[in-house]
Amino acid sequence: MAASSWRGAVLLRTVSGLWQAGPDAAREWMTRLPSLLGFQQRCVSCVAGPAFSGPRLASASRPNGQNSALDCFLGLSQPDNSLPFRVPAVSVHRDEQDLLLVHRPDMPENPRVLRVVLLGAPNAGKSTLSNQLLGRKVFPVSKKVHTTRSQALGVITEKETQVILLDTPGLISPAKQKRHHLELSLLEDPWKSMESADLVVVLVDVSDKWTRNQLSPQVLRCLTQFSQVPSILVMNKVDCLKQKSVLLELTAALTEGVVNGKKLKTKQALRSRPDTHCPSPAAQGPNPQPVRDPQQMGWPHFQEIFMLSALSQEDVKTLKQYLLAQARPGPWEFHSEVLTSQTPEEICANMIREKLLEYLPEEVPYNVQQKTVVWDEGPSGELVIEQKLLVSKESHMILIGPKGYLIAQIAQEVGRDLMNIFLCEVQLRLSVKLLK
Secondary structure (H helix, E strand, O other): OHHHHHHHHHHHHHHHHHHHHHHHHHHHHHHHHHHHOOOOOOOHHHHOOOOOOOOHHHOOOOOOOOOHHHHHHHHOOOOOOHHHOOOOOOOOOHHHHHHHOOOOOOOOOEEEEEEEEEEOOOOOOOOHHHHHHHHHOOOOOOOOOOOOOEEEEEEEEEOEEEEEEEEOOOOOOHHHHOOOOOOOHHHHHHHHEEEEEEEEEEEEOEEEEEOOOOOOHHHHHHHHHHOOOOOEEEOHHHHOOOOOOHHHHHHHHHOOOOOOEOOOOOHOOOOOOOEEOOOOOOOOOOOOOOOOOOOOOOOOOOOOEEEEOOHHHHEEEEEEEHHHOOOOEEOOOOOOOOOOOOHHHHHHHHHHHHHHHHHOOOOHHHHHHEEEEEEEEOOOOOEEEEEEEOOOOOOHHHHOHHHHHHHHHHOOOOOOHHHHHHOEEEEEEEEEEEEO
């Protein structure tokens, strides 16, 4: 088969698979099509290029001309500065990702930066919100607690501003960590993140009637110890509330009736739409260092309140614009092509664990060990991944499912997620082995 015909077949198959992952992913990948056909110096390594040698950081060039027929056909004929904001993909090569993380930031003349820590109880929706803010799903999401096992970092870069998101594990007590034999990172990482934070986003799941009326003791302790760091309250999952009036009571309880140093009138809490930003009163100078009251249920030092659904792009956009506006003059920490500090292998393992948590009962997914045995480029340029799932009990072999249906479904769903992250064709094969 001629090289051009073979390449065309690979592209057609890849785009078809990406369209299954969603039209947005397919359209974004199509904007990179010229590079795969050899019209740009940029390439998507796993589909048409060899190992990383720097083109990802090089400026794009079009030997066929700025307004060529192909560019017009693909909708790329406009100048680069008029293109909409693009969310970078993650490289499939660890060495390329590592090099990008230490590469000198390509910041503008007047850079701005903000380090944001997301705090909240387990399963409050921190990873869902992080993914929405980033514009691409790079953090695992599950209805079960402790999906995020250690601190993960995401980067938003728009124009001259860079916002660094620290997605922390849900805050837990030392007693719970010991009782359930959880990793020490679940206990330590949120506290370490606070040391370098410029802003704290406290997330509360208002759909959980058992926990929504007060901040957890761990969150309050963290806020008290780092009271010099500005904080905002995000009331998440408001779309799940049948009676929006409940938000009035929750706002008063979670803020103790005070926002930004001023007493909050209950009418103010819903002055705007429940799923939008609620402006706070004007600041009245710096707050004194608070001492935590053991009976304290809320935090009276929040600067702003947001009520939203992390699944709503419009709601999240309001919060994102606020974060970008809070950035301070200062040098960027990362190149604009960095989306996350995670390695591609870590992203893959996390996405598989997400599906295990979603489909397997009780403690089973927490006892599955993961081992990647193949991570390579296939004969047609696709990314081929093979991972073994190791279980210690015969009963945990239910992971396979009748006729292997469950394990195949998990592989298919994770493969689609990875295609949207790496923007290339992915073939994921999973197998289950009983440890003896």
